[in-house]
Amino acid sequence: MSPVSDFRKNKLKHVFNVFFDVNHSGNIDRKDFELAVQQVCNMRGWDENSPNFQSTKSRMMSVWDGLQQSADDDQDGQVSLDEWCSMWEAFARNPESASDWQNTYMDLMFDIIDTSGDGSIDQNEFSAVCDHYHISRQESLAAYKKFSDNGTINVTRNVFHTYWREYFSSDDESALGNFIFGKTSFI
Numbered sequence: 001m002s003p004v005s006d007f008r009k010n011k012l013k014h015v016f017n018v019f020f021d022v023n024h025s026g027n028i029d030r031k032d033f034e035l036a037v038q039q040v041c042n043m044r045g046w047d048e049n050s051p052n053f054q055s056t057k058s059r060m061m062s063v064w065d066g067l068q069q070s071a072d073d074d075q076d077g078q079v080s081l082d083e084w085c086s087m088w089e090a091f092a093r094n095p096e097s098a099s100d101w102q103n104t105y106m107d108l109m110f111d112i113i114d115t116s117g118d119g120s121i122d123q124n125e126f127s128a129v130c131d132h133y134h135i136s137r138q139e140s141l142a143a144y145k146k147f148s149d150n151g152t153i154n155v156t157r158n159v160f161h162t163y164w165r166e167y168f169s170s171d172d173e174s175a176l177g178n179f180i181f182g183k184t185s186f187i
């Protein structure tokens with residue numbers, strides 16, 4: 001099996017650093033997910049008693065449980081960047097069969113971005129979430145322009161699923177899915 005390309009490795013690092021290692025400790029663990037629940041719910045204005053808070057929390061924590069089970073090879077309670085890359089390398093061999101936690105994460109991410117709940121991700125929704133992850137508006141708007149093909153593609157949940165799989169598996173530098181985490185260059 002060929003090793004993961006630098007291009008794909010840079011994509012994996014971006015998601016690891018920006019979206020998963022929320023407290024910038026250098027590893028992903030349960031604390032990152034607890035923080036992510038707080039941050040996402042603050043962003044959406046959901047307090048701890050709201051049903052949305054509870055469902056976000058239970059979905060986030062099930063993503064962590066699934067991620068830990070599939071990636072934490074040395075079972076130290078943390079997913080290192082190497083463990084993260086190996087896990088996605090296994091995924092890339094068969095990207096059509098995402099596991100339960102990966103599907104949960106895909107859907108959760110879509111629901112977080114689709115603030116209006118109309119079943120499609122627009123430019124402002126996308127860059128608002130990227131802002132929150134400290135990605136510049138210029139970069140996120142450029143990324144949106146790419147994956148929506150200048151706004152001509154309606155980014156529905158199904159389209160998002162296809163892009164998501166591409167992001168984690170494709171070595172094609174022109175694949176539209178490369179841009180759904182708000183970054184336009186992986187060199």
Ligand SMILES: [Ca+2]
Pocket residue numbers: 020021022023024025026027028029032
């Ligand atoms: Ca961390």
Ligand SMILES: [Ca+2]
Pocket residue numbers: 071072073074075076077078079080083
């Ligand atoms: Ca580990």
